[in-house]
Amino acid sequence: MTITPAEALVALQPWIARHRRTAWRPEVRTDNSTPTGSAFSGLPLLSPDEDWPACPSCGVPMESMLQLDLKTLPTDRYGSDVLQLFYCVANSCDRGWEAFADQASLCRTITPNDARAATTNLNRFPTKAIHAWTAIEDSPDAPEHERLGIKFDYHFKDVPFKPMEMWCPELDLHFVGSEFIRCLEENVTAADGDKLGGWPLWIQGVEYPICPECGTEMSLVMQIGSEDHVPYMFGDCGVGHITQCPQHHHVVAFAWACT
Numbered sequence: 001m002t003i004t005p006a007e008a009l010v011a012l013q014p015w016i017a018r019h020r021r022t023a024w025r026p027e028v029r030t031d032n033s034t035p036t037g038s039a040f041s042g043l044p045l046l047s048p049d050e051d052w053p054a055c056p057s058c059g060v061p062m063e064s065m066l067q068l069d070l071k072t073l074p075t076d077r078y079g080s081d082v083l084q085l086f087y088c089v090a091n092s093c094d095r096g097w098e099a100f101a102d103q104a105s106l107c108r109t110i111t112p113n114d115a116r117a118a119t120t121n122l123n124r125f126p127t128k129a130i131h132a133w134t135a136i137e138d139s140p141d142a143p144e145h146e147r148l149g150i151k152f153d154y155h156f157k158d159v160p161f162k163p164m165e166m167w168c169p170e171l172d173l174h175f176v177g178s179e180f181i182r183c184l185e186e187n188v189t190a191a192d193g194d195k196l197g198g199w200p201l202w203i204q205g206v207e208y209p210i211c212p213e214c215g216t217e218m219s220l221v222m223q224i225g226s227e228d229h230v231p232y233m234f235g236d237c238g239v240g241h242i243t244q245c246p247q248h249h250h251v252v253a254f255a256w257a258c259t
């Protein structure tokens, strides 16, 4: 019996459905000029006596790229503090991309009770207050398929040539031919652009940071795409990810990757 890649996708539906997650797109508006809640380039909360954070590399005030009031999100899995990403958007800055490098960024949580809103807006970009979230369905990106139970044999070094193979052991499925792998990669992917939760869109392969306190793999809080809500490009159309330790909600990190 021969089956088509589209039919293979139908056969794989139980695996696809099991790994589907809800993500949320931010709905923004610009009519709130002093948001202290969730916003892109809004007025951030600061600790008492704290100045607006400056870039560790070049010293200019960093952009309050994203602030999330975690207790107002459509999911309570991230805790109840306020999560912040300050990021240097100065043209000439030497920016790192790795999690915890903090070369030109500050990713942290702050407890609202101890904090006050900044009084002067030092952002370069227009404020976009997040007033709602729209749920979307999200799926794991192709680089994660293998760690989620799909097995591949590419036969790259086999002589004579052998076609690529793909297995789903939990569903007892086996497919021979690169077209099946390509069909899965094209149809089961992570959404691009800005989103809360869901699955990270990976540019350079899977790069979940590890929590320095407990060794647990950190999970996605928010994906920030190039030129989506923030008019900024990470490298060449890169994608940024804010991640958090599921056990330690105060352990958060920002990293980005591009091609």
Ligand SMILES: [Zn+2]
Pocket: 055, 056, 057, 058, 059, 060, 088, 089, 090, 093, 094, 104
């Ligand atoms: Zn800088």
Ligand SMILES: [Zn+2]
Pocket: 211, 212, 213, 214, 215, 216, 245, 246, 247, 248, 251
């Ligand atoms: Zn941890």
